[in-house]
Amino acid sequence: MKEKIKFSNIIYHIIMILFCFLMLYPVLWMFFSSFKPNEDIFATAHKLIPDKWTIENYISGWKGFGGVSFDVFFKNSFLYSGIGTIGTVVSSVLVAYGFARVKFKGRDFWFTCMILTMMLPVQVVMIPQFIMFHKLDWVNSFKPLIVPTFTAGPFFVFLIMQFIRGIPIELDEAAKIDGCSKYGIFFRVILPLVTPAIVTTTIFSFYWKWDDFLGPLLYLSKPRLYTMSIALKVFNDSTTTTNWGGLLAMSTLSIIPALVIFFIFQDYLVEGIATTGIKG
Amino acid sequence: MKKIFQKTKNNHKIKPSIPLQDNENVVGYTFIAPWLIGFFIFTVYPILYSFYLSFTDYNILSSPKFIGLENYKEMFVSDPLYWKSVKATFYYVFTAVPLRLIFALIVALLLCRETKGIGIYRSALYIPSLIGGSVAVAVMWRRIFEAEGILNSTLALFGIESNIAWLGHPTYTIWTIIILGAWQFGSPMLIFLSGLKQIPNTYYESAVIDGAGWFKRFFHITLPLLTPIIFFNLVMQLISGFMIFTQGLIITGGGPLNTTLFYALYLYRNAFQFGKMGYGCAMAWVMLVVIGLFTLVLFKTSKYWVHYEAEEG
Structure with missing residues (x-):
């Protein structure tokens, strides 16, 4: 046997x-x-x-094209992914706490609105947003990509909320008795305890921005502003028959940050996907 | 706990000088303010404006000209490319999404056991999903299916001479993108896996005692208990399937003969390359309605095939 x-x-x-x-x-x-x-x-x-x-x-490959080399593209990708992730994490934690632990009027209504926006195809808001940023003269800067990240991502709010719900409400109550306001509870009780959810959010948010193609495609049309995804696309278009090796080398480099983060934090990721059904 | 609570309440009544109770409304709206502001500026306003623009002729340089239902009429009646894009998108969604989910389920079943190294397999099999949506992989995918790409030269190793230009063939080309879609099975796989682990082992044990074989156990225990997760995966994958864009732009550029001109790609070209912003908005609204309808139908029919444990007692 x-x-x-x-x-x-x-x-x-x-x-x-x-x-x-x-x-x-x-x-x-x-x-x-x-x-x-x-x-x-x-x-x-x-x-x-x-x-x-x-x-x-x-x-x-590193020499790039149009007089701009890949260190610029890498820097741009890190800039966008880095600042964008900070924006997403900070705003999402605040919003998640509001929805999970404060009983205010209209909470259920706004929460439903937020869940519905998760299903909204980006194509519906893409054109008016572009017009808006065009009028503000923000096209060809990182502002149209970064400013919206400070308004929280519904997926991440949901993920952090699930996590906050797992924290015993008695902790909040004890803090309240000790004279903590709702703000105090957030900073002293909830924030230290949601670290794992924050790590998961950070990783996913970073990935999505690192991989983001449509956003940079719409708003960044000058080579010195290109992120990795746009740079590879343009490299691919212009390399009709010449430098395949360079293209493959740069493609390989572009996925390395994602892989490194994955291998360091994979337990957080698996957990995050399993609890919320987030897509990687 | 209750006692302490009552005490503090009493204290509060006696001594109103104790720090004021938070006004939950003020606190709540303060915390959700970042989202709420963004919701109005980046979602509500654009949706409404997009609806208005769908009735106009607008190229961003001059002001929008109201043309009534012309955009919708052009779309449905006189734009053959529109229907090509609809066909390509439906073809993709109805092949890639089921394939990805079936694949994800099979792999999850393979991974649902306790042995050494399972964590390594799980991580390895998640990698395609992790990087599959990136431009880098799309660029590499082209190299696989080119006439002198990996596929043909590997086939040659096995003695199969193939000169098929997979990327230039009106029937095969879309399948290169469908395969890429199915390859990214990682996320639904992990979700299935966590669902499988929640099925109590006792169910299987008693089924074995009753003499149920593998197939019976799968179709009578595993599958029914997984339906909530299948449902969730189906909704999410369907929505993202309809939005396929990057792969069509980079791997095939919409060709050959517009067989991979996906809806989102054609919409993008209209709005940002042909300067037809109004037309693009009309396309986006039709897309919203179609996705909404699909989701609604799924939710409505879910009660016939999705089993929730609570209902079964």
Whole structure:
């Protein structure tokens, strides 16, 4: 009996390893191909491991295009994702506390409104928002991308609310008896306890902004303002037949921040997805 | 606890000098203010303005010209590309979303056991979902399906000579994007997995005693108990499926013969490349109504197929 279990276990692991390999093959291919000499990439497309290793692609790709190199694009992506994430986290925690712990008039109504906006296709508000920012003369700056992040993300509010609901209400009451106002309870009781939810929000928010394509596409049309996603798109358009290696190298670099954060914080992420159904 | 509470209440009555009770209304609106302000400026106002613009001819340079229902008429009657975009989008949604969910469920079932290394598999299989929506992956995806890409040269290894230009074929091309969609099964997989773990083991044990085989257990225990999660995943994936954009723009550019001209892509082109903002708004409103209808139908029919444990007692 025991032998049999062990045997089926081995089969299970073999199947899973093969399956993982197959699913990750495209990513692995991109990674290894970025170290192949440019002319070999398609000639040896069927091979995963390069015959000759080179970092030439990273050097040539980093130079970028239009006189702007990839350090600028990286910086822009970090700027947008970083400040945008701060905005999202700060505002979402405040709003989540308001909805979860304060009984004010109209709470249910506004909460329903917020949930409904989660289902709103961005296309409906995209054009008027663009017109609005165009009139403010904010196009070709990071303002249209960053300012709205300070108005909280419904998904994150929901995630943090779920977390706050798990904190015993007795803690609030005890603090109240000790003379804490609602603001005091927020800063001294709730805020220190929601750290895990804040970490999850930070990670997801960072990802989404790092990957955001439509926003930068609409508002950033000068090469020195490009984020990674737009830079790769333009690089892809302009590289009709030339620098594949550079393109793959820069694509590989662009997904590294996401992967690094994922491996450090994966438990938070899995938890976050499982409790709210957020998409990654 | 109650006693303490009453005491403080009494104290409060006797000594009104104790710090004032918070006015919950003021506090509440203070805390939700960031969202509420944003809701009016970035959601309510744009929705209403978009509705108005859908009845106008507007190119952002001159002022909007009211043209009544002309945009809607053009869309439904005289714009063949509009219908192509509708067809491409429905085709994508009705293939990629079910494929992604079925795939997610199968993988979740595979991962739902206690052995060493399960965490590694779970993380590895989530990676496609993590990065799959990015431009980097879209760029790489092109390389897979090009005439001299990975797919054809790998097929050649197995002796299958294929010169098919997967990205230039009116039937196959959309499938390259559908496969990319199905590949990003990570999030629904994790949600299914957490649902599977909540099914009490005793259900299965008693089913085994009653002689139920694997299939019976799956269709009579697992699937019914998962329906709330299937429902949730279906709604979320359907909504995001209708909004497919990046992949169409980067992998195929809408081609060949507009077979991958997704709705959101065509809308974007109208509004921001052809200067037809009014037309774009009209398209967006139709999209909103269609997504709303789909969601409504799902919610209405959910009582026939979604099992909530509370109801069953």
